[in-house]
Amino acid sequence: MEFDSTIFFDQLLSEAYVRGALLSLGLAVASQAGAVVIGFGLALGKSSKFAAVRSVCTGYIWFFRAIPALLLLLLMWNGLPQLSPVFQREWYSPFLAAFIGLALAEGAFMAEIIRSALMRVDDGQQLAARALGMTRTQVLFKVVLPQATRVALPPTGNEFIGMVKYTSLASVISLQELLTTAQMGVAVTFRYAEYYAAATVYYLVIVSVLMLLQNRIERRFTWTSTPTKRRFPALSRPQTPEKVPA
Amino acid sequence: MKTPPLLEVQNLHKSYNNVEVLGGVDFTVQRGQVKALLGPSGSGKSTILRMISLLEPCDSGTILLDGEQIGVIGGRVDVRPAPERILARQRTAIGMVFQKFNLFPHLDATRNVMSGLTTVLKVPKKEAREQALEMLDRVGLAARAHAYPSELSGGQQQRVAIARALVMKPKLMLFDEPTSALDPELVREVLDVMEKLASDGMTMVVVTHEMRFARSVASEVALFDSGQIVEQAPPDRFFDAPEHERTRRFLAHMH
Numbered sequence A: 001m002e003f004d005s006t007i008f009f010d011q012l013l014s015e016a017y018v019r020g021a022l023l024s025l026g027l028a029v030a031s032q033a034g035a036v037v038i039g040f041g042l043a044l045g046k047s048s049k050f051a052a053v054r055s056v057c058t059g060y061i062w063f064f065r066a067i068p069a070l071l072l073l074l075l076m077w078n079g080l081p082q083l084s085p086v087f088q089r090e091w092y093s094p095f096l097a098a099f100i101g102l103a104l105a106e107g108a109f110m111a112e113i114i115r116s117a118l119m120r121v122d123d124g125q126q127l128a129a130r131a132l133g134m135t136r137t138q139v140l141f142k143v144v145l146p147q148a149t150r151v152a153l154p155p156t157g158n159e160f161i162g163m164v165k166y167t168s169l170a171s172v173i174s175l176q177e178l179l180t181t182a183q184m185g186v187a188v189t190f191r192y193a194e195y196y197a198a199a200t201v202y203y204l205v206i207v208s209v210l211m212l213l214q215n216r217i218e219r220r221f222t223w224t225s226t227p228t229k230r231r232f233p234a235l236s237r238p239q240t241p242e243k244v245p246a
Numbered sequence B: 001m002k003t004p005p006l007l008e009v010q011n012l013h014k015s016y017n018n019v020e021v022l023g024g025v026d027f028t029v030q031r032g033q034v035k036a037l038l039g040p041s042g043s044g045k046s047t048i049l050r051m052i053s054l055l056e057p058c059d060s061g062t063i064l065l066d067g068e069q070i071g072v073i074g075g076r077v078d079v080r081p082a083p084e085r086i087l088a089r090q091r092t093a094i095g096m097v098f099q100k101f102n103l104f105p106h107l108d109a110t111r112n113v114m115s116g117l118t119t120v121l122k123v124p125k126k127e128a129r130e131q132a133l134e135m136l137d138r139v140g141l142a143a144r145a146h147a148y149p150s151e152l153s154g155g156q157q158q159r160v161a162i163a164r165a166l167v168m169k170p171k172l173m174l175f176d177e178p179t180s181a182l183d184p185e186l187v188r189e190v191l192d193v194m195e196k197l198a199s200d201g202m203t204m205v206v207v208t209h210e211m212r213f214a215r216s217v218a219s220e221v222a223l224f225d226s227g228q229i230v231e232q233a234p235p236d237r238f239f240d241a242p243e244h245e246r247t248r249r250f251l252a253h254m255h
């Protein structure tokens, strides 16, 4: 059986794949955003002055780092509805189950990234900010967080790309994301190569766009008045040549 | 009636892990005066500035700014440590300049100077920017208003830090070894700014190792050792005719 490029392109441009890709991307963005929020809360909680808060956070991180994401998704989708009728209602969609599961799991990893980023900010920063009269909350959001963000950006970008791939796990709970779309096509046509290749292309495109985006955001965090050199010169737009004095 | 001293520190005590760092410090600074604090490393100079600037609570003692006790709430009878919100408000009256500048690296010079105005005093952005630029001009950095800290020399960074504190219109400025982290050739520009500030009538407490600065600018010089003030006197007497043996030894060491 030869690779049939007509099938491949038909699928690549089909509505089902576009929808699957958007669903994957949407799930990844939502879950990662949720994980950042959870991770931030855990990071603050781990340096709380209350021992109880600290141990709850440590326990959370221990638990969700240990559980395989696949198991967590199955638990969310199949387990929760058995435990409580609330989750048998219509609003509890596979998307929601996947979002909760992935955000909870990833939150444990984001907690460590954010915590170490917060600790990397020099102690003199909060002293100077407090000396100006800023409250603890103002110090956190105006001074510490922007600096911690710069430290946390590269590892968070990494996690985000990982998350795009983790969304494919949601195929086991019948969410029609990218991989499920391919699987369903394969089930009737048995054209494995073409259908999987189309999915591969979408993953490549999504991850490439995200990498470019990450690069752009990181450049905003260089904190210099002159634009710095781009990290991927080949990908950068051609720069206007400097004017040579006549 | 005599006006109270601008700063009055009475019987200040502070221990860390049961080790006494400040053992009952008393001193006063009159309005418009410059007090230079000298002393060996570890004698508690930074600690006392952190207490006065309310960055850390003292164990006991009182700090009066312009006749009013700061760091506490309540009347004469039930004095309690002030909550963080009140402390934050009181800190705006006291400017602090650190040895390592501690500029905010993610903000350019102008926005560093603006930060206290907009965040703490809620001054509108436009007005804050104008005040910041004016203050940067005063420390000779109008031309570098849009440079980020990483693009400035140590001396320039320290001048921005001074501007950032000054723009809040504090009653008192505290300096903790403001030139100790600088290359020798950059010390002068910072001392010049401080000297001008002193001659403009700002009340200042300066922890320093710059003997020439202490002699020429300070109204009074104090020697700090083991959490106590050993000797304080006007600079002529302090440097030329010190009363205490400890002061003589310290001065001999510095030359």
Ligand SMILES: Nc1ncnc2c1ncn2[C@@H]1O[C@H](COP(=O)(O)OP(=O)(O)OP(=O)(O)O)[C@@H](O)[C@H]1O
Residues within 6 Å of the ligand: B016, B017, B021, B039, B040, B041, B042, B043, B044, B045, B046, B047, B048
């Ligand atoms: N947060 C703290 N916890 C424990 N000990 C501290 C703390 N801060 C200061 N100390 C101790 O208090 C003493 C005085 O410190 P301080 O920083 O006030 O000295 P200094 O006179 O400013 O010295 P230097 O000239 O080196 O800056 C030192 O022995 C120091 O180790």
Ligand SMILES: [Mg+2]
Residues within 6 Å of the ligand: B045, B046, B047, B176
């Ligand atoms: Mg010190």
